[in-house]
Amino acid sequence: MSAKYNLRDSRTTIDFSIPPAATVTPDTATTTPGAAAEPPLPTSLPLTCSSKSVVYFTRGNRVHFKNMQSNEDIGQLFKLQDKDGNLQLLQCGGAQNSDVLAISTTKGIIQLWDVRAKKMTVSWSTKGVGAMQFNGSVLTVGGIKGTLRFYDTRIATTTPTTTSNPGTSKPALKMKSDPRKLNRHQSRITALAWNEPGKLLASGDDSGVVYCWDNREKVPLDVGEFVQRRKKIQHSASVTVVNWCPWQPKLLGTGDDNGTLRLWDIDTSDTRSNALNPGKLELGSRITGLHFSPHCKEMITVHGAKPTSPGVPDRNDSDSETASTPSLSTLSAISLSINSHMRSRGAFDTSNSIVAHSFPTLRHIHTLQAGSNVIMGSVMNANFTKAILAVPDESKLKVYDVWGKLKLRRTESFMGNIR
Structure with missing residues (x-):
């Protein structure tokens, strides 16, 4: 069923809170030049959903879960230890390993959890995580310095870790990455997505660049639109979402901080531009979610606050990594005032909304305002x-109905009326 008829507020809510954000004091930034600072919260929030419709989310530094298909109570998986920093990202395994949950922290620690046993199975350290995505049993990790690494979660090495008692040790499982390491990005990776066959990877970063990778290659594919005689996928602001279409495996959607949505046909055999036409929408508000329907030729974009508002830093600024970030309450207040102004002029406004679009025409289907407060992820x-x-x-x-499965009505055959 189309979102035109099904998009509505289900009136279902779940208590949720994000962990404390990592902060860098001015003294630290000025007195220790070159020192590695803790990364800011990534584009994605610690929120994920498994192939069994189990949603994992945070309440501070505690990870909770809720089965969306049953009336079971909310459960707690674990509480992160203080020494590991604050929770940053959650990512469920795919259909083949749906009981595996990967988490990352502000100290660059990655842990794998067996959600059935409620037990951590592996833990290792990195130099900082910007985004994570599973491809089968392989966990792809995009770093804050732009590096892509690949970890086969079926393989772990055992190394001795000393305990507090001298002369004793206990084994600890640690992960070793695949020798293949991709270094083309020059800034923090903010979004990752594998297509349905698991052969194509899309990665976006803070500078607005999106690269597409063949699973067997070490260099990005030559795709995008022509920029100075070279093909390139480039946004004017930080990339917030990348996602592949389930019914067209080479169709890629990308969105950014400024509310620009782009669609691409990732086909290296085509010498022309891979940018679709129509394939671009200026939606005006930060895109925090992009989801294609498997039931019909539609997609939705989920939007947060408007960019370039008073008090909101411009992500195109070269010093955006060190710029001060306004609080969520400030963003909400700004968004509310802009909404009131836009409505008074009768203009189309997408901030803090779910917007449904048709494909391939990109025709607007329906917009549902989800409130005045900022939507940070979906x-x-x-x-x-x-x-x-x-x-x-x-x-x-907040839970919203979007698409419904088409229900076929059974009708009695007219032949059945013949006696």
Whole structure:
């Protein structure tokens, strides 16, 4: 069923809160030049949904879960230890390993959890995580310095770790990355996505660059639109979302901080530009989610606050990594005032909304305002009928009906009436 008829607020909410953000004091930044600072919160929030429709989310530094297909109570998986920093990202395994949950922290620690046993199975350290995505049993990690690494979660090496008792040690499982390491990005990786066959990877970064990779190659594919005689996928602001279409495996969607949505046909055999036409929408508000429907030729974009508002730093600024970030309450206040101004002029406004679009025409289908507070992220349930939106200012996850499966009515054959 189209979002035109099904998009609505389900009135279901879940208590939710984000962990404390990593902060860098001015003294540290000026007195220790060159020192590695803790990364800011990534584009994605600690929110994920498994192929079994189990949503994993945070309440501070505790990870909780809720089965969206049953009436079971919310459960707690674990509480992160203080020594590991603050929770940063959650990522479920795919259909083949749906009981595996990967988490990353502000100290660059990655842990794998067996959600059935409620037990951590592997832990290792990195230089900082910007985005994570599973491809089968392989966890792809995009770093804050632009490096892509690949970890086969079926393989772990055992190394001795000393305990507090001298002369004793206990084994600890640690992960070793694949020798293949991709270094083309020059800034923090903010978004990752594998297509359905698991052969193509899309990665976006803070500078607005998106690269597409063949799983067997070490250099990015020559795709995009022509920029100075070279093909390139380039946004004017930080990339916030990348996602592949489930019914067209080489169709890629990308979105950014300024609210620009682009669609691309990732086909290296085509010497022309890979940018689709129509394939670009200026939606005006930060894109925090992009989801394609497996039921019909539609997609939705989920939006947060408007960019370039008073008090909101411009992500095109070369010093955006060190710019001060306004609080969520400030963003909400700004967004609310802009919404009132836009409505008074009768203009189309997408901030803090779910917007449905048709494909391939990109025709606007329906817009649902999800409130006045900033939407910071979203995930879909397993059958793509519901969207779960994160609204930290309200300390809530809000659930919306989006698409419905087409129900065929059974009608009695006219032959049955013949006696």
